[in-house]
Amino acid sequence: MKSCPLIILLCQLLFLAQSFGSKESNSPNIILFLVDDMGLMDTSVPMLVDNEGKPKRYPLNDWYRTPNMERLAKQGIRFSQFYAQSVCSPTRASIMTGQNSARHRVSQFISPEKRNAGPNGWRWEGLTQNDVTLPSILKQAGYQTIFAGKAHFAPIGHEGEDPTKLGFDINIAGCSFGRPGSYYGEDGYGKLNPKQKKRAVPGLGKYHKTDTFLSEAITLEAKYAIDQSLHKKMPFFLYMSHYAVHSPFHSDPRFADNYKDSGKSKGAQAYATLIEGIDKSLGDLMDHVSSKGVAENTLVLFVGDNGSDAPLGSIHGYSSSAPLRGKKGTYYEGGMRVPFIAGWAKTGKGNSFPVAKGALHNEQIGTVMDLYSTILETAGAKNPSDHVVDGISLLKQLSGKTNPDRPDHFMCHFPHSHRSSYFTSYRKGDWKLIYRYKGKSKYVLYDLSKDPFEKRNLAEDEPEKLKQMTKGMIAQLETENALYPVEGENMLMPILP
Numbered sequence: 001m002k003s004c005p006l007i008i009l010l011c012q013l014l015f016l017a018q019s020f021g022s023k024e025s026n027s028p029n030i031i032l033f034l035v036d037d038m039g040l041m042d043t044s045v046p047m048l049v050d051n052e053g054k055p056k057r058y059p060l061n062d063w064y065r066t067p068n069m070e071r072l073a074k075q076g077i078r079f080s081q082f083y084a085q086s087v088c089s090p091t092r093a094s095i096m097t098g099q100n101s102a103r104h105r106v107s108q109f110i111s112p113e114k115r116n117a118g119p120n121g122w123r124w125e126g127l128t129q130n131d132v133t134l135p136s137i138l139k140q141a142g143y144q145t146i147f148a149g150k151a152h153f154a155p156i157g158h159e160g161e162d163p164t165k166l167g168f169d170i171n172i173a174g175c176s177f178g179r180p181g182s183y184y185g186e187d188g189y190g191k192l193n194p195k196q197k198k199r200a201v202p203g204l205g206k207y208h209k210t211d212t213f214l215s216e217a218i219t220l221e222a223k224y225a226i227d228q229s230l231h232k233k234m235p236f237f238l239y240m241s242h243y244a245v246h247s248p249f250h251s252d253p254r255f256a257d258n259y260k261d262s263g264k265s266k267g268a269q270a271y272a273t274l275i276e277g278i279d280k281s282l283g284d285l286m287d288h289v290s291s292k293g294v295a296e297n298t299l300v301l302f303v304g305d306n307g308s309d310a311p312l313g314s315i316h317g318y319s320s321s322a323p324l325r326g327k328k329g330t331y332y333e334g335g336m337r338v339p340f341i342a343g344w345a346k347t348g349k350g351n352s353f354p355v356a357k358g359a360l361h362n363e364q365i366g367t368v369m370d371l372y373s374t375i376l377e378t379a380g381a382k383n384p385s386d387h388v389v390d391g392i393s394l395l396k397q398l399s400g401k402t403n404p405d406r407p408d409h410f411m412c413h414f415p416h417s418h419r420s421s422y423f424t425s426y427r428k429g430d431w432k433l434i435y436r437y438k439g440k441s442k443y444v445l446y447d448l449s450k451d452p453f454e455k456r457n458l459a460e461d462e463p464e465k466l467k468q469m470t471k472g473m474i475a476q477l478e479t480e481n482a483l484y485p486v487e488g489e490n491m492l493m494p495i496l497p
């Protein structure tokens with residue numbers, strides 16, 4: 001039988017048109033669930049491994065209650081070695097640009113009212129409309145881009161303070177600062193209390209004078225924005241960025257009873273309620289996309305923005321992030337290791353790529369820079385060819401495999417003063433160098449394979465390794481065009497041992 005070539009051609013064209021049309025509507029929805037100041041150990045999910053590479057529980061895993069993180073971890077993969085910068089704004093700019101903080105130069109937290117101190121050229125004014133940003137690319141690719149919660153992209157009066165100037169279609173409660181005046185609806189989230197007014201969370205007026213906790217109000221509004229996207233039949237990118245668990249540590253009354261007999265301090269108890277509140281938000285969003293029938297087509301990426309700030313003890317010791325050393329703002333692992341859990345909101349045939357189930361990935365690192373490339377690949381969107389990116393897509397690692405192309409280094413460059421000051425922390429393979437620009441004792445060297453909790457400084461015992469690591473760090477700083485700390489008129493360049 002002869003077929004008419006014209007009919008075959010028409011059929012092919014129709015098929016192509018259908019597959020092209022359906023590609024867009026089938027683009028996965030993406031929820032980037034970012035928790036402020038949540039460190040690796042602030043969860044009941046065991047995130048570290050024992051000597052055999054099996055998940056190992058530590059006391060903090062038994063202190064926190066996070067059933068929905070457990071649920072996501074069960075249907076997805078989590079990383080034991082995922083790195084963020086040591087404070088907020090550098091990480092947030094890395095997620096938006098895919099670049100390391102030494103390169104994008106938003107290297108310190110942004111002070112809302114003033115130029116925070118740092119070397120000339122550090123981007124204290126934050127992100128602008130001229131920056132290539134993740135949401136602006138997704139928007140061009142047909143996504144509805146939703147911002148919800150803490151933005152902290154730029155100071156007051158600078159264009160980047162408004163997330164809609166940086167590529168988001170919708171802004172729920174985002175502004176220039178990162179610390180909310182109040183978590184309580186009764187306070188109008190700061191607006192109704194003269195002492196907190198300076199840090200009043202914008203919007204959310206309909207929850208003022210109610211008992212709706214801030215994390216809950218933002219979640220409810222995010223669900224409403226998701227519905228709008230689904231109604232328009234647009235895939236959505238929800239940047240769900242909770243103000244919690246940043247200070248002030250206001251106790252969330254919904255969960256306070258769970259901790260009241262613990263014997264721990266009021267602050268530690270309140271912090272645990274904030275953690276449980278964002279855990280509920282995670283569960284609510286997963287339930288919501290399930291109820292809308294889009295859970296199998298919704299990828300959830302759960303992550304913290306810097307090490308834990310739990311009010312549990314000394315800054316540079318073993319407390320907030322135990323057994324890891326240090327906390328938010330420090331150059332130890334506790335300053336920059338964060339939880340990362342990735343999974344489909346529901347596993348099934350609708351998942352457009354595989355994510356390993358119940359897996360704990362310990363073979364390789366991941367970083368906050370990688371989220372940019374991971375989300376673009378998930379969305380089928382492209383990074384502009386002239387935009388340099390330091391991260392790499394995690395999709396291969398999410399499938400449970402190792403990625404031979406994945407770099408094995410992470411650098412946190414901090415030419416500023418804070419809890420740990422004027423340092424570069426450089427991890428390469430199993431080794432970690434902390435270089436301190438001021439003072440006499442410049443080098444700290446750890447072998448994380450034998451000493452994961454940073455107890456034994458090998459800088460004097462391993463001179464060759466120290467030199468090799470310092471050379472590697474200097475090369476990386478140069479590659480990323482880093483700015484160096486200044487002392488008086490002098491720029492402090494890193495020195496080889």
Ligand code: CA
Pocket residue numbers: 036037087088305306
């Ligand atoms: Ca933070």
